[in-house]
Amino acid sequence: MADIKTKYGTEAQAITITLDSLTNNSSRQSTVIDNTTDLYTDALVQVSINVPAGTALATAVCEVYAYGMVDYTTTPTYPDWTSGIGSDPIDGTDGAVVLPSTTNLTFLGTVACPTNASNAYTYVSRLMAVAPAFGGILPAKWGIVVTNKTGLTLASGCFAHYQGVLLQAV
DSSP, rough: OOOOOEEEOOSEEEEEOOOOOTTTOOOEOOOOOOOTTTTEEEEEEEEEEEEEESSOOOOOEEEEEEESSSOOOSOOOOOOTTTTTTTOOOOOOSEOOOOOOSSSSSEEEEEOOOOBTOOOOEEEOOOOESGGGGGTOOSEEEEEEEESSSOOOTTTTOOEEEOOOEEOOO
């Protein structure tokens, strides 16, 4: 009888999301990631945030959310929006998004960014598993949204990566 073991996909796959110069209290969505070919059972996400020198909030963080969808026809249905709520809705592209005060997005975690007023610093998040946020199943198409709550505009060099996770019989 075979054992079922974890198998990892290519490491550090880029998530297309432009976080450089993201202003405080602003959000940015990533381009949708298509899992219909690789069929990963999970994805581990890691976000790197560059905070410039300056006085950040005492509770400085960047919040990371996930979105997923099952309707990916020619007019895909993304979460979080009904007619008349906010502007810049989630559309699966790398772009600004205005989140309402309560959101239907799935919270993945935070990147703590307690900056030193005299030095710029890079903060790297813990690994954030996406599938558990969706009840244990990685959606066929998914992406992330990052909200800057540092009190500062993010510096250049921010990025997000993921690594897919599979199961294999050994």
